[in-house]
Amino acid sequence: MKAKSKKKRNNLSNLYTVIIAGGSGTRFWPLSREETPKQLLSIDGKETLIQATVKRACSTVPFERTYIVTGPGQAESIRLQLNASTGVDWDNNFIIEPEAKNTAPAIGLAAIHLKHLDPDAIMVVLPSDHIIRNKNKFRDAIMLGAKAAEENYLVTIGIKPDKPETGYGYIKSGKMIRRGVRSVKEFREKPAKDEAIRYLRAGGYFWNSGIFIWRAEAVLNEIKKHMPGLYKGLMDIDRAIGTKNLKKATNAAFPRLKSESIDYGVLEKARKVAVAPSAMKWSDVGSWHALDNVLRPDIDKNIKKGNLISIDNENSILYCGNRLVAAMGLKDMIVVDTADATLICPKNRAQDVRAVVDVLRRRKAKEGITHTTVFRPWGSYTVLETGPGFKIKKIEVKPGAKLSLQSHRRRSEHWVVVAGTAKVRKGEKVYRVKTNESTYIPMRTRHRLENTGKKPLKIIEVQNGAYLEEDDIIRFDDVYKRKTGK
Amino acid sequence: MKAKSKKKRNNLSNLYTVIIAGGSGTRFWPLSREETPKQLLSIDGKETLIQATVKRACSTVPFERTYIVTGPGQAESIRLQLNASTGVDWDNNFIIEPEAKNTAPAIGLAAIHLKHLDPDAIMVVLPSDHIIRNKNKFRDAIMLGAKAAEENYLVTIGIKPDKPETGYGYIKSGKMIRRGVRSVKEFREKPAKDEAIRYLRAGGYFWNSGIFIWRAEAVLNEIKKHMPGLYKGLMDIDRAIGTKNLKKATNAAFPRLKSESIDYGVLEKARKVAVAPSAMKWSDVGSWHALDNVLRPDIDKNIKKGNLISIDNENSILYCGNRLVAAMGLKDMIVVDTADATLICPKNRAQDVRAVVDVLRRRKAKEGITHTTVFRPWGSYTVLETGPGFKIKKIEVKPGAKLSLQSHRRRSEHWVVVAGTAKVRKGEKVYRVKTNESTYIPMRTRHRLENTGKKPLKIIEVQNGAYLEEDDIIRFDDVYKRKTGK
Numbered sequence: 001m002k003a004k005s006k007k008k009r010n011n012l013s014n015l016y017t018v019i020i021a022g023g024s025g026t027r028f029w030p031l032s033r034e035e036t037p038k039q040l041l042s043i044d045g046k047e048t049l050i051q052a053t054v055k056r057a058c059s060t061v062p063f064e065r066t067y068i069v070t071g072p073g074q075a076e077s078i079r080l081q082l083n084a085s086t087g088v089d090w091d092n093n094f095i096i097e098p099e100a101k102n103t104a105p106a107i108g109l110a111a112i113h114l115k116h117l118d119p120d121a122i123m124v125v126l127p128s129d130h131i132i133r134n135k136n137k138f139r140d141a142i143m144l145g146a147k148a149a150e151e152n153y154l155v156t157i158g159i160k161p162d163k164p165e166t167g168y169g170y171i172k173s174g175k176m177i178r179r180g181v182r183s184v185k186e187f188r189e190k191p192a193k194d195e196a197i198r199y200l201r202a203g204g205y206f207w208n209s210g211i212f213i214w215r216a217e218a219v220l221n222e223i224k225k226h227m228p229g230l231y232k233g234l235m236d237i238d239r240a241i242g243t244k245n246l247k248k249a250t251n252a253a254f255p256r257l258k259s260e261s262i263d264y265g266v267l268e269k270a271r272k273v274a275v276a277p278s279a280m281k282w283s284d285v286g287s288w289h290a291l292d293n294v295l296r297p298d299i300d301k302n303i304k305k306g307n308l309i310s311i312d313n314e315n316s317i318l319y320c321g322n323r324l325v326a327a328m329g330l331k332d333m334i335v336v337d338t339a340d341a342t343l344i345c346p347k348n349r350a351q352d353v354r355a356v357v358d359v360l361r362r363r364k365a366k367e368g369i370t371h372t373t374v375f376r377p378w379g380s381y382t383v384l385e386t387g388p389g390f391k392i393k394k395i396e397v398k399p400g401a402k403l404s405l406q407s408h409r410r411r412s413e414h415w416v417v418v419a420g421t422a423k424v425r426k427g428e429k430v431y432r433v434k435t436n437e438s439t440y441i442p443m444r445t446r447h448r449l450e451n452t453g454k455k456p457l458k459i460i461e462v463q464n465g466a467y468l469e470e471d472d473i474i475r476f477d478d479v480y481k482r483k484t485g486k
Numbered sequence: 487m488k489a490k491s492k493k494k495r496n497n498l499s500n501l502y503t504v505i506i507a508g509g510s511g512t513r514f515w516p517l518s519r520e521e522t523p524k525q526l527l528s529i530d531g532k533e534t535l536i537q538a539t540v541k542r543a544c545s546t547v548p549f550e551r552t553y554i555v556t557g558p559g560q561a562e563s564i565r566l567q568l569n570a571s572t573g574v575d576w577d578n579n580f581i582i583e584p585e586a587k588n589t590a591p592a593i594g595l596a597a598i599h600l601k602h603l604d605p606d607a608i609m610v611v612l613p614s615d616h617i618i619r620n621k622n623k624f625r626d627a628i629m630l631g632a633k634a635a636e637e638n639y640l641v642t643i644g645i646k647p648d649k650p651e652t653g654y655g656y657i658k659s660g661k662m663i664r665r666g667v668r669s670v671k672e673f674r675e676k677p678a679k680d681e682a683i684r685y686l687r688a689g690g691y692f693w694n695s696g697i698f699i700w701r702a703e704a705v706l707n708e709i710k711k712h713m714p715g716l717y718k719g720l721m722d723i724d725r726a727i728g729t730k731n732l733k734k735a736t737n738a739a740f741p742r743l744k745s746e747s748i749d750y751g752v753l754e755k756a757r758k759v760a761v762a763p764s765a766m767k768w769s770d771v772g773s774w775h776a777l778d779n780v781l782r783p784d785i786d787k788n789i790k791k792g793n794l795i796s797i798d799n800e801n802s803i804l805y806c807g808n809r810l811v812a813a814m815g816l817k818d819m820i821v822v823d824t825a826d827a828t829l830i831c832p833k834n835r836a837q838d839v840r841a842v843v844d845v846l847r848r849r850k851a852k853e854g855i856t857h858t859t860v861f862r863p864w865g866s867y868t869v870l871e872t873g874p875g876f877k878i879k880k881i882e883v884k885p886g887a888k889l890s891l892q893s894h895r896r897r898s899e900h901w902v903v904v905a906g907t908a909k910v911r912k913g914e915k916v917y918r919v920k921t922n923e924s925t926y927i928p929m930r931t932r933h934r935l936e937n938t939g940k941k942p943l944k945i946i947e948v949q950n951g952a953y954l955e956e957d958d959i960i961r962f963d964d965v966y967k968r969k970t971g972k
Binding site (some may be wrong): 464 | 516809812813814816819831846870878902904921944946
């Protein structure tokens with residue numbers, strides 16, 4: 001982040017978006033994985049959640065004032081997705097949190113950075129994994145909230161409930177503060193069904209969306225008051241902003257911070273809290289169960305996707321990919337099928353997918369960490385098979401794209417071209433390998449694969465070696481600015 | 487089949503086993519496929535059902551008098567399995583039915599063949615897909631039944647029920663004919679639960695096992711009486727036995743025969759029908775549901791197999807392979823997972839798997855026909871990926887085994903060795919390809935792959951071409967006696 005020169009305030013030029021993108025890939029397993037958490041996924045088959053969030057955010061606040069708070073492991077994937085969807089480079093729009101510590105530290109970290117950029121900064125805090133249908137209503141709520149934020153309110157967007165949902169927290173609103181903004185009387189935990197019905201009937205209750213608007217200075221003042229430990233850590237980082245010690249100071253301070261949500265740590269305790277109600281269609285996509293509100297069901301209330309034979313099913317989520325799934329006689333069930341893992345549970349157990357992921361993490365199972373198909377800026381690869389001493393990949397390179405100039409210490413690679421023509425650099429030699437031709441890359445040899453053609457290049461790579469993990473790569477040059485060197 | 491020289495009768499030298507192995511791969515989908523019906527599968531992870539059936543049969547009647555009735559598409563796979571499990575060549579022990587026409591035509595066809603071999607032949611008819619735990623009790627029942635068969639009874643083995651099963655037909659027995667054999671009063675369809683309870687309490691009712699013992703001549707006489715159409719067709723074939731027209735006559739007669747079970751066509755109408763009761767532990771493995779009686783359940787009554795995360799499941803069948811399946815909160819459910827297809831349904835829909843297979847057949851879907859891994863006498867291959875113009879296989883060749891000398895008209899093949907050393911013949915050249923080396927087999931080139939080493943040879947084969955099906959093969963020589971020539 002570079003400090004921006006101060007300009008004279010025009011309307012809303014002090015509005016900044018902070019997108020919190022720290023998910024751990026738990027609740028949407030097996031579609032989400034540790035390396036591809038929910039925000040990197042497309043739920044409805046179009047853009048990914050983070051791409052949609054950024055697009056929506058940038059319709060209100062320009063790209064230059066939009067920041068992503070995320071972990072070091074995910075920044076690269078997010079950057080590549082956003083570069084692809086927006087056509088601009090997001091490299092300077094990241095605030096890296098060394099560890100995920102829930103929302104209070106993430107928001108605090110963003111607040112100190114923004115305050116350095118702009119002492120008058122108003123932050124719009126957006127989770128990265130919401131689905132919102134009405135862009136205009138979203139914008140209206142943000143704008144009304146920003147007005148209250150200027151008056152030092154901590155503003156949260158409240159969603160007008162259209163059914164007695166028991167999966168969300170509620171906000172009980174009080175008197176009108178200004179147009180479109182009310183005071184908050186109380187935050188309420190996820191209610192029981194009868195309580196949710198009562199809220200809906202009574203009116204004045206809103207779903208707590210997790211979208212916040214406040215002055216950076218205002219939220220820091222409240223953190224100072226209610227979370228002194230966090231404030232102290234943030235001040236340690238604050239002193240290093242603008243110096244070369246910033247990364248070191250952040251890395252030192254973060255592990256000592258307590259994991260805490262901004263809701264519990266600040267909002268439930270602060271005085272000047274307001275809610276900007278909105279009738280936008282919103283879902284936090286909190287679990288597989290939520291898909292009922294996001295995708296269009298069939299006549300039997302089933303959500304269906306992929307290579308599916310569906311017979312006599314009812315009110316079930318049948319979310320599949322290319323593999324064949326035959327589901328018959330299911331009621332209120334969830335079936336999620338991916339290339340290497342399948343989840344089957346009743347809808348009322350959707351929250352407990354966490355228990356499955358816990359088992360996977362204990363086993364250090366690859367099905368918890370990564371998908372068989374991995375997307376890269378140049379295209380994608382799919383692991384077709386692994387065995388002792390070998391790994392088989394299908395590699396697809398987009399027209400005009402090229403992989404980094406690289407070498408591997410512990411593996412050699414056979415490439416067979418099955419579609420398109422490859423331009424191959426091997427050592428100092430550059431040559432072409434056509435469909436139905438092959439080439440061999442010995443261990444420790446600098447090489448590069450490029451598709452100069454107009455259609456996708458597909459190659460089958462057979463790796464041989466004692467160690468076949470992705471981290472055995474030395475990059476010497478990369479057009480996508482990924483890390484080079486050992 | 488070659489006629490055997492007549493020997494002087496000693497005890498039971500006129501006993502022949504006829505194993506009916508015509509399944510269509512429907513009821514155990516996705517584990518069974520059109521090309522690997524149930525009898526070719528191992529349900530409990532040990533020998534396959536046909537291997538177990540033959541082993542059991544041969545403990546009573548020797549191999550030389552054991553015949554398999556099956557279709558032309560399955561004979562080869564069965565022969566290879568039996569050769570492997572018994573160490574003798576079963577080539578001359580097959581009776582081929584051109585089409586599956588239920589049990590009456592299959593048994594009739596076997597009967598005319600056996601009568602030519604031995605006019606006194608007693609047939610022991612065994613389905614190929616039963617699981618039987620007590621070999622001695624099985625043998626005892628056969629021997630007692632054979633005594634009654636010598637007196638021209640049509641004998642069926644009745645299983646003493648140990649619970650009020652509603653999934654089987656029942657036999658109501660009458661008076662004792664001789665030791666261990668009773669007359670049959672009536673055949674009863676699958677009963678309702680309360681009726682089954684009554685049968686169990688009353689005693690004298692037995693499950694109809696589908697195992698029969700009778701003189702070939704006796705059953706043919708009854709077919710003549712009750713199924714004249716079948717008898718006429720059989721006689722057309724009978725006249726051709728011993729001539730070069732046999733195959734032609736069989737192929738001509740079979741399509742005109744009516745599909746009918748021997749139970750309905752003969753047993754329910756014949757007079758001299760007897761039952762030999764047995765207390766052997768028996769299952770006809772009729773559907774996935776039957777696994778409850780075959781495999782050992784866990785403490786929550788789940789049948790579990792394979793790469794599974796199982797949380798809070800109850801009384802469910804969770805039958806998986808190498809892919810990861812996470813099942814949570816299931817009750818009375820069936821989940822069957824294979825490399826390319828998954829089935830999910832409640833137990834009470836197990837019979838309706840047929841409806842899924844019907845959809846697959848209409849779609850001509852590969853998941854109805856074959857598995858991704860196909861076993862061959864020399865080892866196996868697994869299709870890892872197919873795409874336009876290419877197909878990727880992992881090929882495993884057993885030590886000492888070799889593929890046929892072959893060529894392909896419409897594809898070339900790249901081979902990369904990932905384990906072991908290949909001996910390759912390409913045209914007139916013979917050479918070795920070691921681990922991490924590759925070779926290329928152009929279209930129309932005669933080639934052969936052989937593993938002369940002591941450990942399995944694994945190669946990755948990348949096929950390129952416009953047509954990539956298994957039938958693009960011309961075999962010039964094969965050590966496993968598979969068909970050569972165009």
